[in-house]
Amino acid sequence: MRKTAVVTGASSGIGEATARRLAAEGFNVVAAARRRERLDKLADEVQGIRPVTLDVTSQESVDALVASLERCDVLVNDAGGALGLEPVASALLEDWQRMYDTNVLGSLRMTQALLPLLIGSGDGVLLMLTSTAGLTSYEGGGGYCAAKHAQTSMTETLRLELVGQPVRVVEIAPGMVRTEEFALTRFRGDATAAARVYEGVPDPLSADDVADAIVWSVTRPAHVNIDRLVIRPRAQAAQHKVHRV
Numbered sequence: 001m002r003k004t005a006v007v008t009g010a011s012s013g014i015g016e017a018t019a020r021r022l023a024a025e026g027f028n029v030v031a032a033a034r035r036r037e038r039l040d041k042l043a044d045e046v047q048g049i050r051p052v053t054l055d056v057t058s059q060e061s062v063d064a065l066v067a068s069l070e071r072c073d074v075l076v077n078d079a080g081g082a083l084g085l086e087p088v089a090s091a092l093l094e095d096w097q098r099m100y101d102t103n104v105l106g107s108l109r110m111t112q113a114l115l116p117l118l119i120g121s122g123d124g125v126l127l128m129l130t131s132t133a134g135l136t137s138y139e140g141g142g143g144y145c146a147a148k149h150a151q152t153s154m155t156e157t158l159r160l161e162l163v164g165q166p167v168r169v170v171e172i173a174p175g176m177v178r179t180e181e182f183a184l185t186r187f188r189g190d191a192t193a194a195a196r197v198y199e200g201v202p203d204p205l206s207a208d209d210v211a212d213a214i215v216w217s218v219t220r221p222a223h224v225n226i227d228r229l230v231i232r233p234r235a236q237a238a239q240h241k242v243h244r245v
């Protein structure tokens with residue numbers, strides 16, 4: 001019996017790479033995000049992928065996705081991202097609200113809605129794509145770090161609350177990953193500012209590097225729980241310690 005994996009944020013970056021890799025591993029993949037045309041293209045290209053329009057900030061949208069599922073073995077909560085790099089003193093409230101709504105409450109909505117199916121599968125895996133920003137703070141990262149810290153905390157809490165149930169709770173916390181859109185979204189479409197993030201860094205992680213770690217984590221034997229996997233490029237020894245040439 002083919003297992004079903006739901007991947008949010010599957011229209012780009014890490015989510016898309018994860019959907020591709022899970023399909024290659026033989027999963028039926030439900031690829032979910034807001035931009036349907038990108039999901040349709042992905043599904044045309046890769047066998048085993050079903051595109052579903054999803055906005056994780058809408059309970060209605062989450063419920064509609066869940067109602068369309070017969071089973072769910074793996075949930076990858078990837079949808080999210082950062083907005084702005086302003087200091088706390090001048091950050092925009094609406095940016096903080098959006099980051100919290102997407103990264104934290106979006107993951108909560110998906111988790112609440114899918115837990116019954118995950119547990120019912122007999123060996124469910126709930127995976128949270130957090131960030132090293134969920135472990136350490138940095139200047140300008142206030143709202144994003146706060147949201148990712150919240151997501152990390154939710155993950156730890158879930159693992160405690162669900163012990164004894166047939167579901168694993170996995171956290172993947174990447175450092176610097178060069179994806180097409182992450183920094184562009186953060187800097188509101190300013191390509192120069194976005195490029196500066198990765199300037200001189202010999203080899204940031206790629207979306208596929210993280211997808212590889214995700215797929216490895218969710219395909220371990222049922223009794224093996226990868227609590228948290230921190231993954232950074234070799235050039236990044238710590239949040240602030242980045243080698244640039």
Ligand code: NDP
Pocket residue numbers: 008009010011012013014015032033034035036054055056057078079080081082102103106129130131132173174175176177178179180181182183185207
């Ligand atoms: P992308 O910007 O490429 O991907 C973000 C994805 O989230 C998109 O597919 C987007 O699709 C989706 N998304 C955003 N808002 C919503 C929403 N309301 N409902 C449904 N889907 C939504 O970034 P990455 O692939 O780089 O990042 C993916 C995850 O990894 C994020 O959670 C990010 O915080 C985390 N991360 C990224 C790192 C990096 O350096 N790139 C490092 C560590 C963690 P659409 O717009 O079509 O809805």
